[in-house]
Amino acid sequence: MKKTHVRDMVNYFKLNVASGEAGLLREITVSDISRPGLEMAGYFNFYPSERIQLLGKTELSFFETLSADERIERIGRMLHEDTPCICVAHNLVVPVELMQLAEERSIPVLTSPLPTTKLSSKLTTYLESRLAPTTTMHGVLVDVYGIGVLLVGQSSIGKSETALELVKRGHRLVADDAVEIRQTQENQLIGNAPELIQHLLEIRGVGIINVMTLFGAGAVRNYKRISLVIRLEIWDPEKMYERLGLDEEKLKIMDTDVPQITIPVRPGRNLAVIVEVASMNFRLKRMGYNAAVVFSKKLTDTIEEAAEDI
Template identity: 65%
Template sequence: MATVIVQEIIDQFDLEMISGDSGIDREIVTSDISRPGLEMAGFFTYYPAERVQLLGKTELSFFNSLPDSERNARMDRLCTLETPCIIITRNLDIPEELISAANEAGIPVLRSKSKTTHLSSRVTNYLEARLAPMTSVHGVLVDIYGIGVLLTGASGVGKSETALELVKRGHRLVADDSVEIRQTGDNDLVGNAPDLIRHLLEIRGLGIINVMTLFGAGAIRNYKKISITMELELWNEQKMYDRLGLEEDKIDFIDTTLPRLTIPVRPGRNLSVIVEVAAMNFRLKRMGINTAKQFNERLNDAIKNHE
């Protein structure tokens, strides 16, 4: 399971460390943020202690109105062994009771200049991206006319060579050889390259090339939403391939289903053009224009007219 440590949050959002620096290696395991307003009032029955705790003007104003006899008890219950960190927004003054309770539990207390709602949104988006379910597949991811196309197939079938030709035709490379796929939404898969091989392309007989260096920054993307997969396979004379485009194959990644095309490979076929046209045709289908279905309807009408 993916995790994020508190130190990453500090660096990413330029947070000020107030106390509890011994806990900067605490793990954050959920993207949900808690604003413990009810807890400030003493209701801890459903306290989500495992979340990042965000205290803003509302929470601290209420806390400061509490009698001294209750303030220490509230903060002691707020600072549990499961709590990764507590962030104070708007550069507000931090209650001594919070610092004392956090130090005892080893919880980092951080402070930000940002408004509470704004910081909550930014931290949530960051954690959702970092903690999203992830898998890695062998393939090539290319951005073709805004469509994220994942090319898969056996090693040596021609995926990288096809990607190189697509880059020369003005499209953009996202990842070659290994594609990290994260599910960022209910039906959204985003792919990127591992840091080690970002912007690199391997061509057998030529070696490793840097696409950004050769073709410029416009030839690459760091990440792209995947819309369709295309399986490249060596031509099998015994296999019947779809000739009309009426069949719709699917493939599952994590909890998301994507359409999949199978493209046979043999000498003389221009794979880059075929993949490019397939991406354009997929885009037309999303706009409601399905040429295969239209042709099939015209064919059925022609048969009926001749009966």
């Protein structure tokens, strides 16, 4: 199970630590945010204590209507040992009872000037990114006509050279050699380069080049959703390769199936052009037009008509 720390979130959003600074290393293990309105009213039967607790105007205005004993009792039950932190939106004044008990239990109380809904959205997006399942694959990720294409295949098959040619043709490099992939809650795969090799491309015989320095900022991007996998392999004359494109191959990356195309490599084949065409054809399929299906239907109709004439 992936984890992050309250301190990382504080540094990312520049949050103010109002109390409980000693607990900044507390772990956050879920991306869901809780707004403990019912808990403020005394209902703790299903209290998600492991979540970040977000307080806005509604919760704190209700809290002010409680008696002193009720305030202490509710805050005491909210500040559970599993609770990573309390976030207060709108830079609202933090209740004294919350400040004191949070300091005693080392549970950070954080304040932000953002409205409650906006803060909740930003925190959720950040946590989903940090806590998403991740893996690393050997390959090259490029953005071709808006399609995230992951080139895979054995070492020295020509992945980096193909990526270089694509960059020269106006497309963008995301990652070379090692691609870090995270899976979002919507089962989308987002790829990026490790920080150490970001924007770098290795060409055998030339060495390591910086694509952004050579071709400009428009030739690279930091993240891209992986929509298509293209596997490059040495041409095998005894193997039957797809001729029509009716059968769709899939590659499972973590829990997500991604369409995959296998392209045989041999001298004389322009791989960059083939990758471009494969990407454009993939876009057409997503828009509802499949040339292979249309051709197959026409062929079937022609054969049926010929059979009727006989």
